[in-house]
Amino acid sequence: xxxxxxxxxxxxxxxxxxxxxxxxxxxxxxxxxxxxxxxxxxxxxxxxxxxxxxxxxxxxxxxxxxxxxxxxxxxxxxxxxxxxxxxxxxxxxxxxxxxxxxxxxxxxxxxxxxxxxxxxxxxxxxxxxxxxxxxxxxxxxx
Numbered sequence: 485x486x487x488x489x490x491x492x493x494x495x496x497x498x499x500x501x502x503x504x505x506x507x508x509x510x511x512x513x514x515x516x517x518x519x520x521x522x523x524x525x526x527x528x529x530x531x532x533x534x535x536x537x538x539x540x541x542x543x544x545x546x547x548x549x550x551x552x553x554x555x556x557x558x559x560x561x562x563x564x565x566x567x568x569x570x571x572x573x574x575x576x577x578x579x580x581x582x583x584x585x586x587x588x589x590x591x592x593x594x595x596x597x598x599x600x601x602x603x604x605x606x607x608x609x610x611x612x613x614x615x616x617x618x619x620x621x622x623x624x625x626x
Contacts, residue, residue: 498605498608499601500542502539510531512531513527524583525580540561540564543613560612560613578595578596579593579596582595
């Protein structure tokens with residue numbers, strides 16, 4: 485059984501958007517946290533706002549561009565904000581807990597990103613940017 489090239493291509497595009505989010509956020513976090521000496525939480529908030537914005541553009545208009553024509557832009561944005569808000573709480577809990585036990589937020593970013601690479605792909609693919617459901621063929625019934 486071979487890998488579905490379309491699905492694999494979509495996953496690679498998704499990972500490109502995720503990488504843009506991660507590395508832009510990581511750089512902004514480093515600037516705010518290490519240079520400006522902000523508390524890790526606020527440095528990450530600023531980093532995430534930029535990362536989320538860039539990621540939405542890549543996911544909506546490139547990675548999942550062929551599969552999401554059944555929802556309006558407002559529906560996509562609403563779903564994206566909702567699932568990213570849930571992810572926000574989980575992400576900050578992961579990084580905060582790791583920081584509490586002495587693991588730097590810089591390492592926490594990578595640990596959290598591993599979890600969210602799978603979490604976000606599944607949510608984006610099946611709920612935020614869902615494929616159009618094929619209409620049943622009336623000639624194939626009974």
